[in-house]
Amino acid sequence: METYGGRRGQSERDAITVEIGYALVSAAFAAAVxxxxxxxxxxxxxxxxxxxxxxxxxxxxxxxxLFLARVVSVLVRFRKAPQPSQPGRTSPDS
Known part of the structure; x- marks a missing residue:
């Protein structure tokens, strides 16, 4: 997720923001259910x-x-997910 020796690009920051939002909303829904x-x-x-x-x-x-477990599991899974080698393109295996 991080580039070597530098800062995250806008697309990486957006992806992290979306993933955090998804983790919080899905965890709140699961906890309410x-x-x-x-x-x-x-x-x-x-x-x-x-x-x-x-x-x-x-x-x-x-x-x-359940709320905490869901948030942690979503964010850990996101961190371990393989990312495309070039922005905007999928890897050849997909």
Missing amino acids: VFGAVAGPALLFELPGTVELVLVRTAVVLAPV
């Missing part, structure tokens, strides 16, 4: 107090853990 799936029954239905408490606390713990 998990929170809704785990805590949803407790918020929609009248359940015994202990069950409600366990479901909501589990969701409160799981959602941020």
Whole structure:
């Protein structure tokens, strides 16, 4: 991703920005879905107090853990992805 001995070009900075945005949006969506799936029954239905408490606390713990795991996995995968040798062109193997 970095050029030798120098700064990143505009296209590389744009690619990093897009990837960070994708990581944050997809992580927020995944965390919201998990929170809704785990805590949803407790918020929609009248359940015994202990069950409600366990479901909501589990969701409160799981959602941020999933958020962080998703962000890290997307950004690590992006860093390891092979980049084309010349800007605007794909590698011969693609």
